[in-house]
Amino acid sequence: MKMNKYTLLAAAVSTALFSGATLAETDVALDVITGDEAAPKVEKVNGTDVISDGWEVHGYASMNFRMVDGETVDTEFGKPDYKTAGTHGKSTNQVEFVIKKHTEHANGVWSDFVVRSEYGNGNSYAYSSPGSQKANTTAQFEIKETYVEIGGLSYLGEDTSIWGGQRYLNRSASVLSGEFWKQSSGVGAGIQTKLGGNTAGFAIVAADTDSDINSGASDRQTLTSHDLYYYGVDVGFGSLDFDFKYITQANVQDDDGFGASITLNSSYYGLDGWSQTAIAYGKGAAQNRGVNFGSWSGGDDNAESIFFTSGGVVNISENWQMGSEVTYFAGLDELFSAKDLKRYIVAARPSYKVNDNLRLEATGSYAHEEVEVGGVWGKSADAAESDIVNLELAAAFTVNADYFGRPQIKPYVSYILADDEASAKDIGIKDGKSETIIGVHTEIWF
Structure with a gap:
């Protein structure tokens, strides 16, 4: 049959209809009559279309090569209990990676998928490189966080997000001792929004006890924390964060509790x-x-x-900086099975920037602990009261000599x-009563 331009047009339109192209998200202008090229495509954007999608990789590593009389040792010399503030943590090879997939959609909805993996936190052995490094399960490769957060949902508002999964929620640590005093570590879900221009949130986080897991x-004596927080309240010379937690525990009679904190974020005391x-x-x-809050919670x-x-x-001058910490922790009657427990530490770390790639540091700390009666936690009965001094000198070879x-x-010598x-x-x-630790601490975060 002889084909003319009208027959060709009908065939093109028929083919488009049967293929569903005319109802597709992209409209195409056809000009088969004149034989000219088709007009540029005009994209129709749906609200669920992805307009931005990418991955971020962050991480941390701490490698501590330290020896005591030619031997690696399985102790942090009281640092987790606010007794010392040196560089002598026991993790020989701790590695963390945080991978985040961030996606944004045309309608303003966004999502984050976060995974934090960790290896070696708390391991004190110096491993070689055989096919299998160890037969036990101490500080193996583990997934510490895996959660999804979604924000910008129209029915919740652009300032509101929801999350679910396993995470460290709202962590905060002391400056030199490095201990996390605030966190909710476990599996749960939560919602976060803005109230009065400040961040507000509620979350429920659960954690099984270490004894149950092992x-x-x-x-199971599962612990559950109900978190309520309100952050960023401007007080003129800084901002205040408020936290409140109500904690329950399954299968333990009358075992619940509550905690609260107020945090001031400010300049360095006016400097x-x-x-x-x-x-x-x-x-x-x-x-x-x-x-x-975590698997360690619970108790009397x-x-x-x-x-x-x-x-x-x-920041004292162009070349001098100093970090400092004062921490006090005490039981009001009985705490951790000890009567009248009191702990405090005072620590400072002045730092001198020699040039852009070399920093000299000195750390000094004084710590005190006392209990009513010695012998608790397997301690000697003579250790009811103790005073501990930690002095350290170090040189940090670095790509940026800021604090x-x-x-x-960082090679260091630490005396306790x-x-x-x-x-x-x-x-x-x-x-004896003293110890000298010589080591090299290598650290990176990104």
Whole structure:
């Protein structure tokens, strides 16, 4: 059959209809009559269309090569208990990677998928490189966070997001001791929004106890924290963060508790720099610094604690900076099975910038601990009261000699002195009242 231009047009339109092209998201202008090229495509954008999609990779690594009399040792010399503030953490090869997939859609909805993996946190052995490094399960490769957060949903508002999964929620640590005093570490879900221009949120986070996980208990004593927080309240000289947690525990009679904290984020006490000052109270299952929730929570329903920490970094001059910390932690009656427990530490770390790639540091700390009666936690009965001094000198070889410049390779010598041998033994000193640790600490975050 002889084809003319009208027959060709009919065939083209028929083909488009049968293929569904005329109802597709993209309209195409056809000009088969004149034989000219088709007009440019005009994209129709749906609200669910992805307009931005990408991956971010962040991380942290801490490699500590340290020796005591030619031997690696499995102790942090009391650092987690606010007794020292040196660089002598026991993790020989700790690595963290945080991978985030961020997606944005045409209708304003966005989502984050976050995975945090970790290896070696708390491992003190110096491993070689055989096919399998170890037969035990201490500090193996683990997934510490995996959650999804979605924001910008039209029925919740552009300032509101929801999340679900396993995460560290709202962590905060003291400056030199490095201990996280605030966090909710576990599996849960939450919502976060803006109220009065400030960040407000509510979350429920659950964590099984370490004993349940390792023993496979049939009646799990699962802990659950109900978090309420309100952050960023302007007070003129800084901002305040408020946290409140109500904690329950399954299959434990009358075992619940609550904790609260107030945090001030400000300059370095009126000087050039920054500081964070916080006070927290905890009772019952929240006895461990009130807002420090995880598998370690729980305990005597009547136990109470008060916690205070203040520290930061001041810029003294072009070349001098200093970090400092004052922390106090005490039971109001009985805490961790100890009567009248009191701990405090005062620490400072002045830092001198020699040039852009070399920084010299000195760290000094004084710590005190006391309990009513010695012998708790397997301690010597003579260690009811202790005073510990930690002095350290270090040189940081780095790509940026700022106080927080990383990566860096930092040789150090750390000297620890306790006031008696019983107290020294309690923090891992084998012989006598003192110990000298020589090491090289390598650190990077990105």
